Amino acid sequence: MGTPKILDLEAISVSFDGFKVLDKLDFSLDYEELRFLIGPNGAGKTTLLDIITGKTHALSGKATFDGKVNIASHQEHTLARLGIGRKFQTPSIFGSLSVYETLEVAVGFMDPPGRFFQKLKKAQVENIEETLEKISLTRKAKTPTAILSHGEKQWLEIGMLLAQQPKLLLLDEPVAGMTRQERHKTGELLQAISRNRTVLVVEHDMEFVRQFANTVTVLHQGKKLCEGPVLEVQQNPRVIEAYIGRKRETAA
Numbered sequence: 001m002g003t004p005k006i007l008d009l010e011a012i013s014v015s016f017d018g019f020k021v022l023d024k025l026d027f028s029l030d031y032e033e034l035r036f037l038i039g040p041n042g043a044g045k046t047t048l049l050d051i052i053t054g055k056t057h058a059l060s061g062k063a064t065f066d067g068k069v070n071i072a073s074h075q076e077h078t079l080a081r082l083g084i085g086r087k088f089q090t091p092s093i094f095g096s097l098s099v100y101e102t103l104e105v106a107v108g109f110m111d112p113p114g115r116f117f118q119k120l121k122k123a124q125v126e127n128i129e130e131t132l133e134k135i136s137l138t139r140k141a142k143t144p145t146a147i148l149s150h151g152e153k154q155w156l157e158i159g160m161l162l163a164q165q166p167k168l169l170l171l172d173e174p175v176a177g178m179t180r181q182e183r184h185k186t187g188e189l190l191q192a193i194s195r196n197r198t199v200l201v202v203e204h205d206m207e208f209v210r211q212f213a214n215t216v217t218v219l220h221q222g223k224k225l226c227e228g229p230v231l232e233v234q235q236n237p238r239v240i241e242a243y244i245g246r247k248r249e250t251a252a
Contacts, residue, residue, distance in 0.1 A: 004067055006031045006168055006198045007052065012061035014047050014222075021047045023222040024061070029168070034194035036209050036230070037202045039219035040243050045202050048219070049170050052200075053086050054079045066167060081110060085166035089173045091153040095146035099137050099156060102145055103128045106160035127163055135159040135189065151182030155189065162193065169199045175208050187212035210234065218243060 007029040014022040022044045029035055039045055050056035051063055054076045063071040069082055080086075094102050107124050120128075132138040135155040140148070145156060154174055161169055174190070175183040187208060193199055203209055209216060213230040220242045226233050233239055 003030065005029060005064075006033075006066055007200075008062075008064045009048075009051070010062045012048075012051060012063060013059045014044075014051065014056060015059050021222050022051070022058070025219075025222065025224060027217065027224065029198050029200060031198060032194060032196060034190060034199045034212075034214060035201070036213040036216045037200060037219065038204070038206075038209060038216060038243065039225070042221075043219040044222040045219055046172070047222075049086065049172065049200075049202065052168075052170060053084055080164070080166075083165075083167035084170070085161035085164055085168070086170040087157050087161055087172060087174065089176055091150075091157045093145045093153055093156055093160070095144070098142050098144055099132070099148070100128065100141040102156060103131055103159060103163050106163040110164050127165070131159045131163045134162060134192065136185070149182075151178045151186070154178065154182075154186070158189070158193075167197055169193065169197060170202075171199065172202045173204060174201065175203070175205055183208055184211075206234075 005028045009025060009027040011024045011026060012022050013020065013024055025048070027048065037045055037048070047056060051058055052071065054071055054074055057072055065071050065079070065082065065084060071079065074082070094105065097105070104120065107120065107128060132141055135158060137152060137156060137159065140152070145153065148156065158171070158174065175186050178186065183205070190199055190201065191212060210230055215228065216230050216233045217227045218225040218233060218239050225242060226236045226239050
């Protein structure tokens with residue numbers, strides 16, 4: 001037997017109005033791995049995340065989480081409680097709450113119905129405090145989230161997921177709109193997070209990818225174009241033609 005995978009997708013195909021968005025895609029992630037996913041617009045990256053979270057169901061193929069969970073047989077909220085957390089590109093936080101209160105809500109989401117409005121347990125309080133430390137917002141615990149900087153809002157939303165203690169964390173362009181210093185701090189945060197959970201990052205910022213990625217998967221037209229170490233992928237002629245070269249032309 002091979003090494004157990006936290007995520008294993010086999011021959012996944014998805015079509016919308018006759019257009020094949022994912023085409024017999026094989027994709028897997030190891031436990032405690034930081035993986036970057038890149039590719040041109042329309043490559044199927046968002047649809048892949050939709051499949052993993054149960055938002056979209058495949059036309060064919062098999063998707064397994066944590067070695068035993070058939071993703072297709074569960075709804076999104078159930079998969080979230082089983083350990084799949086997803087952050088979208090635009091921060092979605094509660095502007096009327098403080099940073100601490102926002103994390104309280106996130107922790108409460110994992111409780112059984114009926115416990116949401118009860119006092120937090122000691123372990124939950126410790127979880128929130130540890131999360132604040134990880135996302136560097138301890139000093140802003142009482143700050144209204146509405147006045148946080150863009151980068152701090154992104155970190156808080158990552159913290160909301162971390163507080164739910166997911167096994168697999170999916171992040172869609174987490175450094176979009178950040179300053180250079182915020183991007184660097186986010187990269188270090190992702191590396192720290194991946195020491196005890198798996199993180200999949202969809203990203204277009206190639207400088208950020210080069211700085212913090214180990215393994216990169218490139219999607220193109222719903223298929224896996226290339227996968228491997230970041231330097232190897234960057235120099236792959238097919239990747240340059242399909243993605244990196246196109247980005248340079250657009251920038252020019």
